[in-house]
Amino acid sequence: MSTTPRLREEDRELLIALLSQARRPLTTAELVAAFRATLAERAGQPQSSTRSAEEE
Amino acid sequence: MPETLETVAAPSFQGSEEEQRLAAQVWALLRATGRFFPETAPIRAPLSALVDYFAQTDPSHSAPEWEAQIRQSVQQNPHVFILEDDAETGTTFVITTRAGRAPTPQPEVDVAHMLPRRFQDAPPATAVRPRRAAPTTAPAETAKVAAETATPVAETVVDPLALDEATLERLIIDELSQSPEIAHFGDQWMLEEDVPRLSRGDLRRLRDYILEQGKPLSDVELVEVILGIRQTSPDFSVYQFGLNYRLAQEGDFEFVGVPGLALWTTKGAPGVTTKRRAADIGQDYRFLLDEPIPTEAPSEPVVDHVLTFYEHYLGVLPYDATLAPLLPKPVLPDQRVAVLTFESPQTYETFPVELRYPSGNRGGYLAGFEAFFQANLVPGALITIERTDEPGHYLIEFLPISPRDEKLLTLDEKRNRYVFRQVSYRCAVQEQMLLSENRYPKLAGQSPLDERTRRSPDRVLAVTFERVGEQIGTPAQPRYMALLDDLLAVANVERPMTAELIAQVVHDHPDEFSVDPDAEGVYYYTPKEA
Numbered sequence A: 001m002s003t004t005p006r007l008r009e010e011d012r013e014l015l016i017a018l019l020s021q022a023r024r025p026l027t028t029a030e031l032v033a034a035f036r037a038t039l040a041e042r043a044g045q046p047q048s049s050t051r052s053a054e055e056e
Numbered sequence B: 001m002p003e004t005l006e007t008v009a010a011p012s013f014q015g016s017e018e019e020q021r022l023a024a025q026v027w028a029l030l031r032a033t034g035r036f037f038p039e040t041a042p043i044r045a046p047l048s049a050l051v052d053y054f055a056q057t058d059p060s061h062s063a064p065e066w067e068a069q070i071r072q073s074v075q076q077n078p079h080v081f082i083l084e085d086d087a088e089t090g091t092t093f094v095i096t097t098r099a100g101r102a103p104t105p106q107p108e109v110d111v112a113h114m115l116p117r118r119f120q121d122a123p124p125a126t127a128v129r130p131r132r133a134a135p136t137t138a139p140a141e142t143a144k145v146a147a148e149t150a151t152p153v154a155e156t157v158v159d160p161l162a163l164d165e166a167t168l169e170r171l172i173i174d175e176l177s178q179s180p181e182i183a184h185f186g187d188q189w190m191l192e193e194d195v196p197r198l199s200r201g202d203l204r205r206l207r208d209y210i211l212e213q214g215k216p217l218s219d220v221e222l223v224e225v226i227l228g229i230r231q232t233s234p235d236f237s238v239y240q241f242g243l244n245y246r247l248a249q250e251g252d253f254e255f256v257g258v259p260g261l262a263l264w265t266t267k268g269a270p271g272v273t274t275k276r277r278a279a280d281i282g283q284d285y286r287f288l289l290d291e292p293i294p295t296e297a298p299s300e301p302v303v304d305h306v307l308t309f310y311e312h313y314l315g316v317l318p319y320d321a322t323l324a325p326l327l328p329k330p331v332l333p334d335q336r337v338a339v340l341t342f343e344s345p346q347t348y349e350t351f352p353v354e355l356r357y358p359s360g361n362r363g364g365y366l367a368g369f370e371a372f373f374q375a376n377l378v379p380g381a382l383i384t385i386e387r388t389d390e391p392g393h394y395l396i397e398f399l400p401i402s403p404r405d406e407k408l409l410t411l412d413e414k415r416n417r418y419v420f421r422q423v424s425y426r427c428a429v430q431e432q433m434l435l436s437e438n439r440y441p442k443l444a445g446q447s448p449l450d451e452r453t454r455r456s457p458d459r460v461l462a463v464t465f466e467r468v469g470e471q472i473g474t475p476a477q478p479r480y481m482a483l484l485d486d487l488l489a490v491a492n493v494e495r496p497m498t499a500e501l502i503a504q505v506v507h508d509h510p511d512e513f514s515v516d517p518d519a520e521g522v523y524y525y526t527p528k529e530a
Helices: A009-022 A030-042 B016-031 B048-057 B063-075 B115-120 B139-157 B165-178 B200-213 B218-224 B236-247 B278-284 B286-290 B309-314 B372-374 B451-455 B457-468 B484-494 B497-506
Strands: B043-048 B082-086 B089-096 B180-184 B188-191 B251-253 B264-268 B302-306 B316-318 B339-346 B351-354 B366-367 B380-385 B391-396 B400-413 B417-427 B480-483 B513-515 B522-525
Touching: A009 A030, A009 B165, A009 B188, A030 B165, B016 B043, B016 B048, B016 B063, B016 B089, B016 B484, B043 B048, B048 B063, B048 B089, B063 B082, B082 B497, B139 B316, B180 B236, B188 B218, B188 B236, B188 B457, B200 B218, B200 B264, B218 B236, B218 B264, B236 B278, B264 B339, B264 B391, B264 B400, B264 B451, B278 B351, B278 B366, B302 B451, B309 B366, B309 B372, B309 B451, B309 B484, B351 B372, B451 B457, B457 B522, B480 B484, B484 B522
Parallel strands: B339 B391
Antiparallel strands: B043 B089, B082 B089, B180 B188, B251 B264, B302 B380, B316 B366, B339 B351, B351 B366, B380 B391, B400 B417, B480 B522, B513 B522
């Protein structure tokens, strides 16, 4: 049994889209930052919020 | 299986930065485990399962350390987690909910005999406790079920926003490095289809240029000179990545760079040469593979080292637990060699050194110091090696002293005999490692051991006892006594031997070797009867 957590398929697609948009090499740190920023933007709220969208 | 994108914010965690980060990870893992649970239903996992997961994914901490850290982080956040001990099984559970709030313990109400239930359930009076994880925090049965569901914690799909930076980074690296449509080199990533290709002509010109220059060349130089792309061009980084990525797939080229400096060499280009074959030196250092290399960078960028006869003669240094943390890690997983530069400010010289990484059954070492050692140092010399801010560039220094003349051990290569020659040297030495005629007269005229004997640390140790030990037995039944310092200095004439290796050999061959139980550093050797 694998012991590694996996990303969701749509997250993987987002990473590919980010690389495709960049059209230049991205470092892991740049890619992670862009990935986080896009997800946070899609979630429509700051990451530090203590209440989930589902609760609301 | 694809899931819909969930937008759940992480709860706010308390404690130190480290505790907050760990608490967020624990919560994300629990949340992933119970991703189909209702918002307020308790999600529980055995603390031991979490400890196993963290210990496996980050072995820099031991399991007990992880357990202490997880407990601390969880206890710092009672609004998110509950720690529960199951007295029956002795298991500790960490419990939270998908909403990120600690579950409220529900009062146990016996509903089995309530009227509405008696109309619904048959037979009512013998109803057993629920087997599925129910929204309560206590029963032992649910704990068992939870233990089963919690075990796959590690293989679940996770919410990236709930992960800390390091975990997410590792996850992305794992995920992307398995994707054929993505090109990566070192720490950089690009879509494969966007990476410039190298023509056969490019490859030939690159190879010829490296051979012409006679040394490994940087990606920057190769892109500028051979591909004709200026550093000021907006596409320079794309071509630089393309060159590195494509050359890494070509059998004729070898990456010998370090983090921050990509260097390439090619088949037939001159490298560092040694008096012994590279593979044989790697074999000699095989015992270093058993030595754990610290993963953390040393706090000080300088290390001291006392030169042995073996190192001085071959111009090598070990890739051991002391030196390795100071040296660059391989950029590519299968990287064999990194070419470094060593500068000696005292002699105004800079020379290339090959860091040959451990591989298979060969230990790692640095090669290329032969001329520097022969010209400036003697076996026993104390040297310091310092890392600089420049990638792959190091300083090597020794402590200068007034000239000292002494008869020291050297190998007469023509006669293949050890001899003592008058040597004048100007470097500080560690006296115990200095091979002077006064200390080891018996070495004069001895021949180097044959290859088969040299390979075997126990045979080398036996011969070393005979060369430096005091015979305390009888002529018919000899027995030798020697001090560790002497064994260390003289065994290293033939092959690399550390004090740890000597102790290991003694431990593994109790029929021949023994340690004095009363005197520190005193060893004995009793030859086996032929």
